[in-house]
Amino acid sequence: MTDYTQPMDKLRSLEIFLATCDSGNFASAARSCNTDPSTVSKAISRLEAQLGLTLFQRSTRQLRITTAGKRYSDKVRKLLLDLTSCEEELRHLNDAPCGTLRINSAACYGHLYLRPLLQAFCQRYPEIKLEIEINDLHVDVIENEIDVALRTGFVKDSRLVARRLSPMDFLTCVSPRYLEVHGVPRCADDFQQHSWIGFRIKETQQLQPIFLPNAKGEYLPYVLERTHITDDGEAMAHMCVDGMGFAQLPHFLAKLGLQSGTLVSLFPYYRPPQPDNGVFAIYPKREYLPAKVRVFIEFMASSLEAAGEGTNYTWAENWVPVVNFPV
Known part of the structure; x- marks a missing residue:
């Protein structure tokens, strides 16, 4: 039975296996994989034991791939190419402002502040498609696969990052x-x-x-x-x-x-x-923040700044009341 308990070891063994197929000997495979011939030999033996198959016929002078080994190498090569392609695609989606951006917003803020900015945001980032949820329900951002939520009042959840866009005056x-x-x-x-x-x-x-x-x-x-x-x-x-x-x-x-x-x-x-008063952009903690989330938050922050609002101030600070007397 194949052991998948160590997926990184298995992936490394498959890479060594293909290098051995391409080079025809353990020494050359070791050089291309930046390791030593003994490690290559052990990796091939471990892979054969997992599969219950002989992948190479060995002699003192020659290493020859078996029919099963050839068929396995064709399949493994395709799988690794597909995996590399998938990784590149995902990296592009994470690094480029594109894909579907799911936004959840408090109702009033969504109607009055978010909605008027959406057209300009989409014009600047035409590769981003929006899914907008506007309600006053404090939904679970992670469980509901929300990319970013706009909320008044801080959500105390260690799984989330809360960036204050402005106070709430x-x-x-x-x-x-x-x-x-x-x-x-x-x-x-x-x-x-x-x-x-x-x-x-x-x-x-x-x-x-x-x-x-x-x-x-x-x-x-x-x-x-x-x-x-x-x-x-x-x-x-x-x-x-x-x-x-x-x-x-x-x-x-x-x-x-x-x-x-x-x-x-x-x-x-x-x-x-x-300190938890304010309007916050809330999103899941992650080491590599997707570009679509990053550019949206920066767009919101710059748009608010142009309208007289920032992390620690709003336009209300400069509003002159018609009546100002102590109660």
Whole structure:
């Protein structure tokens, strides 16, 4: 019975076997394989024992391949050529930006930040085909064969690498129309009289806390009753634009509304101090990162930088609120 418990030894034996077939003697085969004749002789004997076949007829003056040895060499040569071709193809796929790239993204970030960049990415890398999954499920990246996931909040998994693309900054937003109807809050007690739109985190079913600045400008958790609650970030932003109340929105959800004037912000941005706060590109640990993953992450980072965002900053740092007073 053939022993495959040492595949590298078997592969080495096959290489030595072909070198012996080509050279016709152990000494020449040893030179081409950078070893000694004794090692070649032992490798051939071990291969013959595994196969239960005589591959070479030996004499003191001559080494002659048998019929079985010739047939075996033809098959082995083809297999090794196929293996080399496969390795070269895989190396090309790993080293060149090509092939199918599977991306999983958090819903809001996927719609607002990822989707607008896809056409430019594909134009730059036409050999890459995309498979996009957009949802708020924290899928197992490795089990689901995801190449890269865009997530808000760090995934603590030792099998994964998490590269922060930006912090996640929050802004206290409201529509100008709401302020026209209900007035601008001037003190802490005023907020109790206003409508708030809360966000329920799907994974934990807990409400996202509200943080507001004190007299020193320090952000502290603030207890407010939510008038309306949703578990969809885009719905929360649209409800805020529609004048249904205040909402504390992450920067990527607040951006379009603030830039268009359909939303205004009341305070400077709030950035949670936890190190796991932010937007991350998450991908499996591997010694040789495929080029398609590498160029995508670099493309995202450079695109965000052009839009005023980076590893440790977002555009929200420079946004001027319409109302800025201590609560």
